[in-house]
């Protein structure tokens with residue numbers, strides 16, 4: 351097969367790389383600032399692709415990873431946060447037109463899942479569930495070696511699964527989604543609420559008028575490791591709800607491996623001890639857990655890029 355080009359359009363950086371078939375290391379790679387709120391996004395994107403274009407070789411396809419919501423079937427971005435210019439924007443068709451090469455788009459979580467499945471922790475598995483626990487909760491599902499995209503291309507939004515319709519507000523505007531219980535901001539919000547209510551802790555409430563960002567999930571994890579009861583409880587609660595969510599996901603998808611990515615997953619046993627306890631209690635048949643691998647992601651920041659590559663390879667060869 352000819353060269354594949356992959357781009358990961360992140361909130362702060364656009365990263366592009368070109369790959370020869372069967373080689374994990376890129377031929378060329380380049381990153382530039384995304385500058386999402388400034389005009390000229392498509393020009394920056396085409397420029398970074400030009401920078402990694404192979405000399406003389408043919409390019410088979412271009413894979414694009416971007417935050418959603420988007421339509422992978424048409425290659426349109428629907429309503430990217432912080433980027434009014436790309437609202438209802440035909441991103442993949444424009445890139446394809448510009449370079450005369452087919453281009454494919456999917457969201458960063460789906461492609462991180464695909465990257466881990468092809469090149470990372472999920473290698474050798476056919477049924478893979480990937481969950482990133484970070485500022486939000488994103489996910490991707492591979493069933494019998496196929497990325498689950500769905501009719502509208504909106505499948506596997508597991509972070510927006512309804513855990514409790516009367517629960518806390520989610521970033522999407524609805525109540526009680528998994529993300530509103532177990533993401534980084536959800537952990538911080540819980541701590542702040544408890545501090546407000548007078549719960550004793552070594553953690554301090556940021557002074558009024560300061561941003562909530564003064565307390566980070568990492569600082570809560572640090573306080574928990576020092577034995578702070580409220581911090582431990584905040585992670586316990588997040589892990590408990592994560593177990594409730596994942597139990598339902600096992601019932602729906604029955605994967606052989608669950609891969610956790612994202613910064614909050616790095617809290618280790620603080621999150622995962624209560625998670626495992628909760629999961630075990632909630633699967634309705636123990637068979638779901640037999641041989642199930644639960645592990646952390648291997649590709650780090652490269653997962654989206656390698657997933658975009660895997661998408662382009664799959665589409666180009668099908």
Ligand SMILES: [Zn+2]
Nearest residue numbers: 510520522527
């Ligand atoms: Zn939500």
